[in-house]
Amino acid sequence: MFGQLFQPMHLLLVLVIALFVFGPSKLPQLGASIGKSIRELRKGLDGAVDQSGTAAQPTQTTQQAETKK
Template sequence: MGFGGIGASGMILLAVLALLLFGPSKLPELGRAVGRTFREFKNGARDLMSEDESAAGNPSSTVRSSNGAVRTGEGRTTDQP
């Protein structure tokens, strides 16, 4: 059994349909865009979780995000390498 009740034949049908709709040249771009979206969502969720943990333990602590910015417990953001 596949994702959400879709079997192997359903997955193959979806892949063929996506290939017909988007074409072979657009599918890699579409896959990369979806991957970047999921990665950004995961990083944002991780940042929120670490902010919650740091705020509960030490309100003046700092959190470094994935892009190098430092967020203080007071809500200020500074760009540091």
């Protein structure tokens, strides 16, 4: 079912629609904000509690925030 969803023509159609909706000047900003969101999500997941119940190693951002306090 989902194998046919990500065909090249479908992805091209989605990109063309995004170009019309957001315009060519907003697409780089949109891509950058999505990338930043994904990085922050991964950092948050790295600091989450793992399956064994012990906390994972804190990320660099967390350590920097603690030293600034």
